[in-house]
Amino acid sequence: xxxxxxxxxxxxxxxxxxxxxxxxxxxxxxxxxxxxxxxxxxxxxxxxxxxxxxxxxxxxxxxxxxxxxxxxxxxxxxxxxxxxxxxxxxxxxxxxxxxxxxxxxxxxxxxxxxxxxxxxxxxxxxxxxxxxxxxxxxxxxxxxxxxxxxxxxxxxxxxxxxxxxxxxxxxxxxxxxxxxxxxxxxxxxxxxxxxxxxxxxxxxxxxxxxxxxxxxxxxxxxxxxxxxxxxxxxxxxxxxxxxxxxxxxxxxxxxxxxxxxxxxxxxxxxxxxxxxxxxxxxxxxxxxxxxxxxxxxxxxxxxxxxx
Numbered sequence: 016x017x018x019x020x021x022x023x024x025x026x027x028x029x030x031x032x033x034x035x036x037x038x039x040x041x042x043x044x045x046x047x048x049x050x051x052x053x054x055x056x057x058x059x060x061x062x063x064x065x066x067x068x069x070x071x072x073x074x075x076x077x078x079x080x081x082x083x084x085x086x087x088x089x090x091x092x093x094x095x096x097x098x099x100x101x102x103x104x105x106x107x108x109x110x111x112x113x114x115x116x117x118x119x120x121x122x123x124x125x126x127x128x129x130x131x132x133x134x135x136x137x138x139x140x141x142x143x144x145x146x147x148x149x150x151x152x153x154x155x156x157x158x159x160x161x162x163x164x165x166x167x168x169x170x171x172x173x174x175x176x177x178x179x180x181x182x183x184x185x186x187x188x189x190x191x192x193x194x195x196x197x198x199x200x201x202x203x204x205x206x207x208x209x210x211x212x213x214x215x216x217x218x219x220x221x222x223x224x225x226x227x228x229x230x231x232x233x234x235x236x237x238x239x240x241x242x243x244x245x246x247x248x249x250x251x252x253x254x255x256x257x258x259x260x261x262x263x264x265x266x267x268x269x270x271x272x273x274x275x276x277x278x279x280x281x282x283x284x285x286x287x288x289x290x291x292x293x294x295x296x297x298x299x300x301x302x303x304x305x306x307x308x309x310x311x312x313x314x315x316x317x318x319x320x321x322x
Contacts, residue, residue: 043068055313056109056141084281085311087140089114090304098140101311113138113145119305120162120177121213122281125312128164128175130157135175137168137322139314146322148175153188153197161222163213163282165234167314168192168322174234176220180210185222185230187239192322200239202230207241214282279307 047069050058059066083101087109094112099105114129121128126137133155135148146168154160162177173192178185185207187200207230212223223229227244 041068084283084308085140086306086308087111087114088276088304088306090276111140111143113143114305117305118157118277119279119307120157120160121164122279122307122309123164123215124167125310125314126164126167127279127307127309128162130160137164139312140309141311142313142315144314144316144320146316146320148190148322150190150194150196152177153199154179159209161210161213163215163220165215165220169314169316169320173322176232178210178213178222178230180204180207185210185239187220187230187232189232189237198237200232200237202239202241204230204241212280276304276306279305281308281310283310 043065047055047058047065050069055069059069085101086099087096088099089096089111092115094110094115096109096111096114098107098109100107117129117131119127120130120135125139125141127140129136129138130152133151135152137146137148138144158179160177160179162175164176165174166172171192175190177188179188180186183203183205185202185204187202188197189200190197207222207224207228208226210222210224210230212221214221214223218234220232220234221229221242222231223244229242229244230239231242232239
């Protein structure tokens with residue numbers, strides 16, 4: 016009798032050990048790997064376990080090239096924003112309190128450069144990774160400023176430049192990662208009118224108006240000069256979006272009135288350099304609502320990440 020009980024008991028224990036709770040199975044990671052980026056964002060927001068299970072999928076998304084830009088609309092005095100993906104014109108509500116009270120100055124490689132009451136910081140919309148620029152900007156109010164940055168804020172090569180235009184001159188403020196102050200450069204200028212496009216290419220910042228006049232700044236020599244955009248057949252340059260491409264972007268926002276929205280453009284970076292292009296800005300700082308085009312990336316940073 017005792018022997019029979021012992022055998023049965025051992026069988027039951029072995030059977031229990033051979034079983035696993037279905038919740039412990041790696042099914043969540045498998046599901047996350049199959050989700051589109053907009054679906055992955057919602058998946059990660061469910062709970063900590065789902066967030067952790069999707070970390071590998073997020074790493075893959077971070078490196079994805081050639082995505083068409085997404086659009087974020089915000090500015091109704093709350094943290095609820097509207098997200099428009101490349102997959103459809105359907106709008107998605109998303110909560111991003113970091114955008115409250117900000118003006119988007121630049122967008123590149125999935126990072127937004129944001130301004131709020133004299134301070135600036137970088138934000139990845141999809142992961143909500145945030146990196147502060149520790150030095151206060153010389154101006155507490157942004158009006159007709161245009162900005163861009165040379166590399167992601169996690170790179171040691173990151174340089175931020177902010178241009179302000181008056182009737183007689185342009186002022187350029189520059190800061191490098193790790194620097195303790197902004198450097199100011201001036202150039203007498205009546206050539207450029209209403210500069211509102213910005214880009215960075217091969218060590219130089221470019222600030223361009225609608226008539227293809229420009230001001231450019233060379234990082235290595237710290238020279239600020241006038242110039243003019245020239246058409247070229249080069250395969251390694253940076254081009255403006257074509258009319259058809261602009262219309263496709265506008266179609267995705269067609270259901271909303273964008274006339275009262277200040278829109279920050281972006282630069283699309285692709286594996287194929289010929290496809291790199293500038294998505295236009297629609298800068299008007301008087302607008303209450305803000306919008307920004309951005310390349311969908313899912314950048315993740317360490318807790319002690321600094322600029």
